[in-house]
Amino acid sequence: MAKxxxxxxxxxxxxxxxxxxxxxxxxxxxxxxxPGVTVEKKEGGFGHRGYNINVVxxxxxxxxxxxxxxxxxxxxxxxKEEPDVVVDIVDASNLERNLYxxxxxxELGAKVIIALNMMDVAESRKYKINVKxxxxxxxxxxxxxxxxxxxxxxxxRGTIVDVVEGKVPADGAYLEYGKDVEGEISRLEGVIAxxxxxxxxxxxxxxxxxxxxxxxxxGMVKEGAxx
Amino acid sequence: MMPLSMASxxxxxxxxxxxxxxxxxxRLADMGLTPGTQITIVNCQRPGPxxxxxxxxxxxxGHGVAHKIMVTEV
Amino acid sequence: xxxxxIIQEAKQSLAHLKKVRGDDAxxxxxxxxxxxxSGLMKDVLQKPSVERRTISDKVDKVIINRLLGIPIFLALxxxxxxxxxxxxxxxxxxxxxxxxxxxxxAAGIDGWFGALLAxxxxxxxxxxxxxxxxxxxxFIALSILEDSGYMARAAFVMDHMMHKIGLHGRSFVPxxxxxxxxxPAIMATRTIENPKDRLVTxxxxxxxxxxxxxxxxxxxxxxxxxxxxGLVVFSMYAVGMVIAILLAFIFRKRLVxxxxxxxxxxxxxxxxxxxxxxxxxxxxxxxxxxxxxxTLIFAVVVLIWLLDYTGALEPIGRTFAPIFAPCGFGxxxxxxxxxxxxxxxxxxxxxxxxLFGIGGGIVGGTLAFxxxxxxxxxxxxxxxxxxxxxxxxxxxIIRRETNSWKWTxxxxxxxxxxxxxxxxxxxxxxxxxx
Numbered sequence: 001m002a003k004x005x006x007x008x009x010x011x012x013x014x015x016x017x018x019x020x021x022x023x024x025x026x027x028x029x030x031x032x033x034x035p036g037v038t039v040e041k042k043e044g045g046f047g048h049r050g051y052n053i054n055v056v057x058x059x060x061x062x063x064x065x066x067x068x069x070x071x072x073x074x075x076x077x078x079x080k081e082e083p084d085v086v087v088d089i090v091d092a093s094n095l096e097r098n099l100y101x102x103x104x105x106x107e108l109g110a111k112v113i114i115a116l117n118m119m120d121v122a123e124s125r126k127y128k129i130n131v132k133x134x135x136x137x138x139x140x141x142x143x144x145x146x147x148x149x150x151x152x153x154x155x156x157r158g159t160i161v162d163v164v165e166g167k168v169p170a171d172g173a174y175l176e177y178g179k180d181v182e183g184e185i186s187r188l189e190g191v192i193a194x195x196x197x198x199x200x201x202x203x204x205x206x207x208x209x210x211x212x213x214x215x216x217x218x219g220m221v222k223e224g225a226x227x
Numbered sequence: 228m229m230p231l232s233m234a235s236x237x238x239x240x241x242x243x244x245x246x247x248x249x250x251x252x253x254r255l256a257d258m259g260l261t262p263g264t265q266i267t268i269v270n271c272q273r274p275g276p277x278x279x280x281x282x283x284x285x286x287x288x289g290h291g292v293a294h295k296i297m298v299t300e301v
Numbered sequence: 302x303x304x305x306x307i308i309q310e311a312k313q314s315l316a317h318l319k320k321v322r323g324d325d326a327x328x329x330x331x332x333x334x335x336x337x338x339s340g341l342m343k344d345v346l347q348k349p350s351v352e353r354r355t356i357s358d359k360v361d362k363v364i365i366n367r368l369l370g371i372p373i374f375l376a377l378x379x380x381x382x383x384x385x386x387x388x389x390x391x392x393x394x395x396x397x398x399x400x401x402x403x404x405x406x407a408a409g410i411d412g413w414f415g416a417l418l419a420x421x422x423x424x425x426x427x428x429x430x431x432x433x434x435x436x437x438x439x440f441i442a443l444s445i446l447e448d449s450g451y452m453a454r455a456a457f458v459m460d461h462m463m464h465k466i467g468l469h470g471r472s473f474v475p476x477x478x479x480x481x482x483x484x485p486a487i488m489a490t491r492t493i494e495n496p497k498d499r500l501v502t503x504x505x506x507x508x509x510x511x512x513x514x515x516x517x518x519x520x521x522x523x524x525x526x527x528x529x530x531g532l533v534v535f536s537m538y539a540v541g542m543v544i545a546i547l548l549a550f551i552f553r554k555r556l557v558x559x560x561x562x563x564x565x566x567x568x569x570x571x572x573x574x575x576x577x578x579x580x581x582x583x584x585x586x587x588x589x590x591x592x593x594x595x596t597l598i599f600a601v602v603v604l605i606w607l608l609d610y611t612g613a614l615e616p617i618g619r620t621f622a623p624i625f626a627p628c629g630f631g632x633x634x635x636x637x638x639x640x641x642x643x644x645x646x647x648x649x650x651x652x653x654x655x656l657f658g659i660g661g662g663i664v665g666g667t668l669a670f671x672x673x674x675x676x677x678x679x680x681x682x683x684x685x686x687x688x689x690x691x692x693x694x695x696x697x698i699i700r701r702e703t704n705s706w707k708w709t710x711x712x713x714x715x716x717x718x719x720x721x722x723x724x725x726x727x728x729x730x731x732x733x734x735x
Contacts, residue, residue, distance in 0.1 A: 014569045028581055037447075039491040059491075063257035067250075069499075070491040093570075095346055096282040097259045099338045121570075125355075128347035137341045148575075177333040180322055184314040191310045210311040211318070211326040213249065218311075221304050249325055251563055254494075256331035258565060262324070263332070269358055272367040275461040276470065278568055282335075285357075287457050289469055289564030 002052045005164050008078055010105065011089030012098050013037075013060030016117045019147040020089055021057035024157065029057070039070040041077060048157045051164065056083065062097075064104045065214060075216075078110065085163050085170070086110045087156065092122035092129060092144070102138060106172030109202050113159055113170060114142040115152070139173035177208075184211060197221060231268075231277065232293035239267045240298035247295040258286055265301060357570040361454065370458035377451070381442040381480075382535045385435050386519070392434035393519075400427035400659050417606060420655050425602030428654025428664070429594045429647045432516035437587045439512050443481045444582035448574035452477065453566060460564055466546055467553030469564035472502040476545060479509025480538065481586055483695040487702055495562025501552050503702055507691035507716055508545035510538050512590065513646040517686045520650055524665025525679040533680070537687050544688065544719075593645060601644055602651045605637065609656065628685060628721065629678040629728035635668075639685065645692040677735050681728040689720035 011017045018029050018038055025044030042057045058077055059070035066075040078086060086105055090098040105112045114134070122129060135142040141159050145152030162168040176182060188207035192198050197206060197220060209217040234240050242264045245252050255261070259282040269285060270278035277293050279286045288296075318326045364373060400423055407419035446452060452474050460470030471493050478486035487506050493499040518537050522530040553561070608614035618633025621640055625631045630639075638652035657667040668674040674682075690696070690713050700709040 013567060028585075039488050065253060065257060067254055068492055068494040094282075094284045096335075096338055096342055097284045099341070100257065100259065100334060103334045103337060126349040130345050130347075134341070134345045137344065175334070175337050177330055180318060181326065181329050181333065184318060184326075188307075188310060188314055191307050195304065195307060208330060210307070211314060212253065212330055213315070213327060218308065221307050223304070247563070249327065252325070253327045253331070254563075254565065256328065258567070259335070261328060261331050261335060264335075270361055270365060272365075272370070272457075272461065275367070276457055276564060278361070278365070278457070285568035285570075287453070287460075287470070287564065287566045287568050289460055289464070291464075292563045292565060 002047065002050055004052045004054065005084040005160075006054045006056065006081070007085045007087055007160055008081075008083040009055060009057045009087050009089060010074065010078060010101065011060060011115075012062055012091065012094075012101060015060065015089045015091040015094075015098060016147045017057055017060065017089045018042075020087070020115060020117065020145070020153075020156070021055060023147055023150050023153040024055050039073075041073055046157070049161045051161055053157075053160060061101065063101060064108065065212070066216070078105070078108070082110075084111065085113060085160055087113045087115050087160070089115045089117050089147075092116045092119050093125060093127065095122075095127075095129070099138075102140075103175060106138065106140070107175060107205055107208060109171070109205060111163055111170040112140045112172060113156070113163060114138065114140055115147075115156055116142050116144045117147050117152075119144045119151075120146045120149070137173060140170045141168050181211070192221075195221065228297050228299050230294045231266075231288070231296040231298050232273075232290055234268045234271075234277075234298060236268050236271050239265060239301050241265050241301050243297045243299050245296050247292060251292075255292075259284065260286065260296075266298070355570065357450075360571055361568075364451075365454050365457050370454075371462075374455055374458055377446065378538065379535055381439070381446070382538060383531055384442050385439045385515075386531045386534055389435035389438050389519075390523075393431050396431050396433070397660050400431065403427070404659050413610065416610060417603070420609075420658070421603050421606030422599070424657075424659050425606060425651040425655040426594055426599050428659050429516065429598055429602075429651045430591075431659075432519065432647075432650070433587070433591070435515055435519055436512045436590055437583055439515060440481055440583040440586045441579055443478075444579045445574050446477070448572065448578055448582070450569045450571045453568050456566060457568065462546075464561075464564075466550040467561050468498050468501060468549055469561060471562075471564060471566060472498060472549075475502055475506060476509050476542070479506045479511060481512055482589070483507055483509065483511050483691055484698045485586075487695070487698045490702065493562070495560075497553075497557045497559050498562050500703060500708070501549055501557050503699060504552055504557075504708065504712060505545040505548050507695060507712060508541045508548065508688065510541040510687050511646070511691075512586075513692065514686055516647060516650045518683055520653070520664060521668075521679040521683055524662065524669070525674070525676040533683075537683055540684065541687050590647075594647065597645055598647050598651055601641055601648050602655055605641060605648075605652055606655050624721075625685075625724075627729065628724035629681045629732075630672075630674070630685075630724075632672045634672065635682065639682075639689070642686065643690045643693070645694070646686065649686060675735065677728060677731040681724045681731070684727055685720045685724040687720075688716055688723055690716050 009017045009021055022029055025046050027044045029042055038059045045054045058074035061071045061074045064075055066072040088102045088105055102114055131142050131144055143152055143156045143159050163170045185207045189203040192203045192206050228243055242262050244262055264281055267280040268277060269280045274290050276287050276289050315326050322329060404419045404423040407415055407423055456470035456473045459473040463469050463473055475486045475489045478489055483506050487503050490499050490502045518534045522533045526533040615633050618637040622631045622633050622636040625636055634656050638649045641652055642649040653664045657664050696709055699712055
């Protein structure tokens with residue numbers, strides 16, 4: 001019996017998610033060049049090393065805070081459907097801004113793989129990226145790719161299965177927010193621990209979201225938190 | 228100190244403060260614009276939107292938003 | 302601890318942080334994240350000491366220039382429709398004669414089946430399929446604009462004007478996408494954060510003339526405006542856009558009041574569109590058009606043929622015809638075309654094909670010499686088709702995206718009334734001069 005796993009493709013708008021999705025699944029979804037080409041999630045699948053891998057291409061987001069209806073789709077999927085693995089498509093030529101989402105996924109405690117896309121563009125700008133060091137510091141596997149030329153797809157497939165099997169750690173680095181914020185986080189963590197929500201999400205993450213005044217999490221807490 | 232909407236093309240400035248309501252402030256932060264960030268004005272239409280270079284990407288801000296961001300020259 | 306207590310504790314934390322650090326907690330958290338990232342970047346990324354200004358920035362100096370931006374946009378749009386129009390005519394002629402020959406063969410078959418085949422299926426569906434070349438070329442041109450990264454530039458260039466009508470640049474991208482098809486265009490409004498901005502952007506989108514309306518313009522322009530065909534077709538798109546802008550202004554002032562959202566958008570670098578990408582895109586959208594011709598259009602056209610064959614169509618047309626008499630096209634044939642055109646705009650061309658026979662020349666000739674149409678009538682008819690009720694599919698997506706029957710009904714009603722008023726004005730005022 002093949003085992004089923006669900007992989008979500010997340011990433012900033014225009015980072016090449018849909019191209020990676022097409023490469024992975026053999027689909028032919030349209031790829032444009034403006035933020036917002038994908039406004040609803042699309043599903044496809046492939047088989048690899050005895051797994052049935054269901055891939056969900058999500059609308060692009062800059063963070064896990066949702067503002068517009070397309071972003072709500074992406075965020076809710078990651079938060080509520082809890083995919084086995086999240087592949088964060090990162091534009092290598094725009095690393096700093098793109099890693100912001102990766103950091104938020106890391107906070108959430110999801111199993112994350114960074115697909116470092118558009119390596120060709122980064123190289124043409126003479127950027128040198130130390131992939132090993134990036135992987136070590138982020139605490140997640142990093143797969144360099146040129147999705148537009150279908151490079152790196154096999155590596156990504158293999159890495160997805162490796163992460164599911166626990167062969168490669170993908171739990172993420174520990175991020176500290178500075179003394180003052182950390183103080184408040186640990187105080188709130190203690191308060192939240194008794195909430196039913198804490199059974200589903202880590203108290204630390206909930207505390208951070210409360211400090212960010214995340215409307216949805218605040219709402220969930222108020223409702224008494226049946227998710 | 229001046230509003231970002233008054234900076235001219237080619238100038239490099241540092242964000243001093245953003246007064247745009249907390250929800251929108253967080254939106255800007257998500258896109259890389261936080262107090263202390265160094266930005267370059269790549270293009271501007273006055274009156275109209277500006278194109279900023281920050282953290283390696285290009286961001287368009289409407290005139291109204293640009294007016295609420297205070298910057299200092301670097 | 303109760304949920305209310307947790308919220309209270311969180312509020313205390315926020316107040317405390319504001320007091321000791323002077324910044325909002327979300328700013329502190331975002332700073333910590335970026336701090337972590339920039340620390341990491343030092344070890345991970347080596348950039349060349351002097352970064353060249355990218356090619357995109359250089360191109361943008363011209364493309365989104367304050368003075369040149371809007372003229373360049375208009376020139377590009379004009380180019381899109383010229384490209385579509387000029388390149389497609391020879392292909393259309395070729396398909397036209399192929400279907401004409403087929404219809405001739407089918408007409409040789411005796412009885413009702415021959416008539417169904419010749420008039421209903423080949424005449425009706427065939428006359429829609431003739432317009433595959435311009436529709437596919439239009440999709441190619443729009444794909445090139447989209448894939449190159451120009452869409453975001455258009456949003457930038459138009460932001461100032463959009464601001465004056467109570468929206469912002471973001472709303473402009475769905476508007477241009479409407480030139481292809483209103484359905485994906487209305488879905489694309491999901492990227493607009495402010496719900497009021499989004500609603501108005503949806504409400505005006507039917508004014509953006511979609512690919513399915515193009516056959517009507519081409520068919521009539523080729524016959525009635527042979528000297529200025531390209532310009533007349535382009536004018537439909539321009540008129541639609543002007544109406545959309547005026548409506549947005551009125552809706553935002555009277556109907557959907559309130560602050561407009563802020564305009565923030567990433568500007569992607571230009572990319573060279575790939576042939577495979579553009580063709581994929583063309584096929585993705587174009588195949589919908591072909592599929593519709595084979596299903597919905599086929600069914601409606603056969604129904605029209607059946608009603609005509611049994612003699613029921615003319616009375617139906619004559620019942621509604623007086624409504625359109627002030628617009629100049631109060632004949633029962635054009636009335637039927639317009640009424641059934643509510644289902645899908647291709648039906649208008651399909652109806653003429655069924656009733657008059659296949660080919661732009663034959664349809665135009667019949668309209669001119671048997672129904673007495675002038676160029677003015679044709680233009681009034683084109684305007685009516687541009688503005689009146691978008692197709693059923695568009696109404697369906699408006700219903701889904703606004704989650705409201707009220708707004709869906711509003712779109713159906715305002716487009717019909719406005720179309721009638723504009724067509725009447727054009728015909729009546731034009732008649733004074735012609």
